[in-house]
Every structure is written in C-alpha cells, then in structure tokens.
Amino acid sequence: RGLPPRTVDGLLRPLLGALLSDPALGTSSRVADLVLRSYARGRLCLPAAGLAAVPAQLAEGLPAGTLRLGVRVTSVAADGVQTAAHGRVAARAVVLATDAQSAALLLPGLRVPDFHPVTTYFHAADRSPLDEPVLLLDADRPQGRPALSHSLVLSDLHPSYAPPGRALVATTVLGRRRFDQGGPAGYEPVLRRRLVHLYGSAAAHWEFLTVRHVPDAVPAMPPPHNFRRPVRLLAGLYVCGDHRDTSTVQGALVSGRRAAQAVLRDLRVPATATAAEAA
Ligand SMILES: Cc1cc2nc3c(=O)[nH]c(=O)nc-3n(C[C@H](O)[C@H](O)[C@H](O)COP(=O)(O)OP(=O)(O)OC[C@H]3O[C@@H](n4cnc5c(N)ncnc54)[C@H](O)[C@@H]3O)c2cc1C
Known part of the structure; x- marks a missing residue:
C-alpha cells in the first residue's frame, strides 16, 4: 500500500x-x-x-439462580444436555458456547481450526x-x-x-x-x-x-476467513464462540449475540422483548 x-x-x-x-x-x-x-x-x-469482569457483568442482568457454574457437559442435543455430575438438564434450546475443540468433541463434525x-x-x-x-x-x-x-x-x-x-x-x-x-x-x-x-x-x-x-x-484465521460461520445448527441447537466469528473477545461476544437472536427467532419470542433491543 x-x-x-x-x-x-x-x-x-x-x-x-x-x-x-x-x-x-x-x-x-x-x-x-x-x-x-x-x-x-x-x-x-x-x-x-480482570477479564472475568466481562462475563460477570453480563451475568448481573440475569435473574438470580439462572446460572450454574462448574458443571461439565458430556453430551448435547436440541432438547437438553447431559452433565458429568448433575444428571440431565432439559431445555427448549441449547447453545454450545465452548472453545472450538470442546465444541467438536460434543458435536463431532464441527470444524476444528489450527x-x-x-x-x-x-x-x-x-x-x-x-x-x-x-x-x-x-x-x-x-x-x-x-x-x-x-x-x-x-x-x-x-x-x-x-x-x-x-x-x-x-x-x-x-x-x-x-x-x-x-x-x-x-x-x-x-x-x-x-x-x-x-x-x-x-x-x-x-x-x-x-x-x-x-x-x-x-x-488461526487464514484466508479466506469466514467472519460469520453459521451459529444455528438446527432448531433448538446452536453453537457460538470465537471460532464462529473472529478469534477475539469481541468475536466471541458477537457470535453469542447472533446465537441468542437465532434462539429468540426459533422460540418466537417477540422482538420487543429481546435483550439486544433493550440494550
Ligand atoms: C493468553 C491469551 C491471550 C489473549 N489475548 C487476547 C486479547 O488481548 N484480546 C482479545 O480480544 N482476545 C484475546 N485472547 C482470545 C480470547 O481470550 C478468546 O477469543 C475468548 O476468550 C473466546 O471466548 P469464548 O467464549 O469463545 O471461549 P472461552 O473463553 O474459551 O470459553 C469457553 C468456556 O467453555 C467452557 N467449557 C468447555 N468445555 C465445556 C464442557 N464440556 N462443559 C461445560 N463447559 C465447558 C470452558 O470452561 C470455558 O469457560 C487471548 C487468549 C489467550 C489464551
């Protein structure tokens, strides 16, 4: 240039x-x-x-008791997840928000980057x-x-x-x-x-x-890099994280918002009630 x-x-x-x-x-x-x-x-x-302040700030907006931490998921499906020590958790939608390698272990076939x-x-x-x-x-x-x-x-x-x-x-x-x-x-x-x-x-x-x-x-993000890998795998099952957008905190957050919007659309939650709109 x-x-x-x-x-x-x-x-x-x-x-x-x-x-x-x-x-x-x-x-x-x-x-x-x-x-x-x-x-x-x-x-x-x-x-x-520290960087943990970012998820802590996001969590502050949730109703008390919404989050359960330290629970390892061993398998996922569109209607719930199986955990290592806390049994099965049923859900209307599942968003897999792990690192790329853990995501591919739980959903074989997902791409694992370098x-x-x-x-x-x-x-x-x-x-x-x-x-x-x-x-x-x-x-x-x-x-x-x-x-x-x-x-x-x-x-x-x-x-x-x-x-x-x-x-x-x-x-x-x-x-x-x-x-x-x-x-x-x-x-x-x-x-x-x-x-x-x-x-x-x-x-x-x-x-x-x-x-x-x-x-x-x-x-790694070699060319051609896809900035917006699909986050909706099927109705009820979504994947997000830095490996779906750019390999940064911002990329992880943007992919999370895309996944949340897809969940709301599939669950037919009125747009006026979405957190993104409120923000
Ligand atoms: C040393 C270092 C420096 C960095 N510096 C920067 C920087 O300066 N700027 C920047 O923008 N980015 C930086 N990054 C990148 C940034 O940290 C990541 O892009 C971002 O944290 C990705 O967020 P994420 O939510 O996709 O995944 P993660 O932060 O990896 O979160 C995934 C979560 O899933 C959990 N998990 C995994 N498997 C399971 C399971 N089976 N059950 C339950 N939970 C599970 C993990 O415990 C983890 O909490 C850096 C990364 C590193 C390692």
Missing part, C-alpha cells in the same frame, strides 16, 4: 503479529484490517477486575519502567527469531494489577517455539536479556513471578 519498508518492518509487521498472535502473518488480510481498525479506534483496554500458541511471562518491578500504558513492540530486532513479541506494564493500564509501590510487567512470546530444558520457565533468562535491552538495566533485577503457556490460545 505504498508504505516505506521501515514502517512496514519496524511497526506494521510486529504490531500485527502481536495483535493477531501470529508472528508468521498467515492471517487473512481482512482480519488484519479489522484488528488495525479496532486498535486505532479503541486503544488498549483491560477491566480493572491454533496460535501464546506464552506470557509475568515480572514484578519496584516501579514502572515506563509510567504510561503502551504496548512495547520488539520491533528493532536482531537478525533471526525475535526473543519476544511484545511487553506491557499492566499496572500502568490499571493500578489494581499490582499492590501499591509495585509494578506488574507482562511479556508475550509467540509462535510454536520448542522450549528446551526447563520448558517455558527455562527460557526466562533468554527473555530477560531482551527485556534489559528494551526497558533498561533495572529489568535485570525484576522478580520473575510466573509463566503461562497456552498451546491452543487463539484459533
């Missing part, structure tokens, strides 16, 4: 790799356009109480190295495979992420990396050297808290 190579290699490639969790950039360019647009319009955000792994390292510092909530891209990379994708001082985004007088730094490593001895934690000293390069010498003294490796973190 006529951008200078320095902008493409020094900003766009690492930014898109970070936003898509896809360092090889095999993602559909339409998805790339969408995430760049969302990033430019929305910036970074994180609920003060996934991008995400590994996140958490460090505690005595003070924020930046004092502003910015996404630090490892864009000025030495030759070869970059040690990390991006890093962020979470407590600069919201102070609740660290106790007073401390700062929490989250650093992400992407790609199917073979962690040698010691697994992801064994890789921390290599990562640390790059953090010192990016943040300065104080990073050498940060406390390494923990690392989370999620091999199937983000469903």
Whole structure:
C-alpha cells in the first residue's frame, strides 16, 4: 500500500503479529484490517477486575439462580444436555458456547481450526519502567527469531494489577517455539536479556513471578476467513464462540449475540422483548 519498508518492518509487521498472535502473518488480510481498525479506534483496554469482569457483568442482568457454574457437559442435543455430575438438564434450546475443540468433541463434525500458541511471562518491578500504558513492540530486532513479541506494564493500564509501590510487567512470546530444558520457565533468562535491552538495566533485577503457556490460545484465521460461520445448527441447537466469528473477545461476544437472536427467532419470542433491543 505504498508504505516505506521501515514502517512496514519496524511497526506494521510486529504490531500485527502481536495483535493477531501470529508472528508468521498467515492471517487473512481482512482480519488484519479489522484488528488495525479496532486498535486505532479503541486503544488498549483491560477491566480493572480482570477479564472475568466481562462475563460477570453480563451475568448481573440475569435473574438470580439462572446460572450454574462448574458443571461439565458430556453430551448435547436440541432438547437438553447431559452433565458429568448433575444428571440431565432439559431445555427448549441449547447453545454450545465452548472453545472450538470442546465444541467438536460434543458435536463431532464441527470444524476444528489450527491454533496460535501464546506464552506470557509475568515480572514484578519496584516501579514502572515506563509510567504510561503502551504496548512495547520488539520491533528493532536482531537478525533471526525475535526473543519476544511484545511487553506491557499492566499496572500502568490499571493500578489494581499490582499492590501499591509495585509494578506488574507482562511479556508475550509467540509462535510454536520448542522450549528446551526447563520448558517455558527455562527460557526466562533468554527473555530477560531482551527485556534489559528494551526497558533498561533495572529489568535485570525484576522478580520473575510466573509463566503461562497456552498451546491452543487463539484459533488461526487464514484466508479466506469466514467472519460469520453459521451459529444455528438446527432448531433448538446452536453453537457460538470465537471460532464462529473472529478469534477475539469481541468475536466471541458477537457470535453469542447472533446465537441468542437465532434462539429468540426459533422460540418466537417477540422482538420487543429481546435483550439486544433493550440494550
Ligand atoms: C493468553 C491469551 C491471550 C489473549 N489475548 C487476547 C486479547 O488481548 N484480546 C482479545 O480480544 N482476545 C484475546 N485472547 C482470545 C480470547 O481470550 C478468546 O477469543 C475468548 O476468550 C473466546 O471466548 P469464548 O467464549 O469463545 O471461549 P472461552 O473463553 O474459551 O470459553 C469457553 C468456556 O467453555 C467452557 N467449557 C468447555 N468445555 C465445556 C464442557 N464440556 N462443559 C461445560 N463447559 C465447558 C470452558 O470452561 C470455558 O469457560 C487471548 C487468549 C489467550 C489464551
């Protein structure tokens, strides 16, 4: 699109790799356009109480007793679900809102996408190295495979992420990396050297808290990506989640709304009574 190579290699490639969790950039360019647009319009955000605040806020609008948590479903049908420890639950409609792999286990035949792994390292510092909530891209990379994708001082985004007088730094490593001895934690000293390069010498003294490796973190979206996979399998049986739209929280929410609208149509609930209308 006529951008200078320095902008493409020094900003766009690492930014898109970070936003898509896809360092090889095999993602559909339409998805790339969408995430760049969302990033430019929305910036970074994180609920003060953690991401669990989003489902908690959705649940607040439901009548008391509607939700049952910690119940594992072992099979689904249009008229109810079988659970591991709570018997059968009958229903007029069933919406399967799991991750892609669990959905395909419960409904064989559903497509299982490839996934991008995400590994996140958490460090505690005595003070924020930046004092502003910015996404630090490892864009000025030495030759070869970059040690990390991006890093962020979470407590600069919201102070609740660290106790007073401390700062929490989250650093992400992407790609199917073979962690040698010691697994992801064994890789921390290599990562640390790059953090010192990016943040300065104080990073050498940060406390390494923990690392989370999620091999199937983000469903891959190679071209041509279908932004709106069907959510209605048959009357009474629906499927939603990030694997039906885009592999983001927003995609999961949009697919959930599409499934809810399909349920309401099938159950012939008047449109004026729908939550979407009320919102
Ligand atoms: C490390 C990491 C970082 C990410 N960063 C971002 C980001 O910055 N921005 C962004 O937009 N997205 C990000 N994502 C992606 C985002 O988290 C997902 O796209 C989103 O959570 C998908 O929501 P979902 O409701 O489709 O599925 P999930 O959040 O996976 O929820 C599915 C639920 O189904 C439950 N379940 C599964 N099987 C059963 C069963 N048999 N019975 C009962 N319950 C079952 C699971 O316990 C789970 O609670 C990230 C993901 C990871 C892993």
